[in-house]
Amino acid sequence: MDEKLGSAAIANLTLARDEGLPLQPIAAGQRAMPRKKVSTTIYIEPEQLEQLKLLNERTKVPMAEFIREGINMVLQKHHEKLPGQLPLVDNTTPRRPT
Secondary structure, three states, X not given: OOOOOOOOOEEOOOOOOOOOOOOOOOOOOOOOOOOOOOOOOEEOOHHHHHHHHXXXXXXXXXXXXXXXXXXXXXXXXXXXXOOOOOXXXXXXXXXXXX
C-alpha cells in the first residue's frame, strides 16, 4: 500500500465476508483453517488510510482485519434492520377462537 493516492483517495483493500462456516475446536499446536473471503474495492479518505497504516505498523495486524472488525461493528449496531429468521407463529396478532 505504498502507492501514492490521488485526491479521490482510492484504496484497494481486500475485505472479507465470513461464509458462515462453523467454527471447529483447534487442538494445541494446530492452526485454524482460514475462512473464505471475497475481494472488493472501497473508497476511503486519505486520513483513514494513514491511520490504518500507522495502526498496522504498530500492531502488525493487517489493515483488512481492522476494516472487517469495523464492518462487524456496523452490522451489529444495525442488526435489527437485517433480515433474519421469521418466527413460526406470529404472536403479535390476536387469534380468533375457532
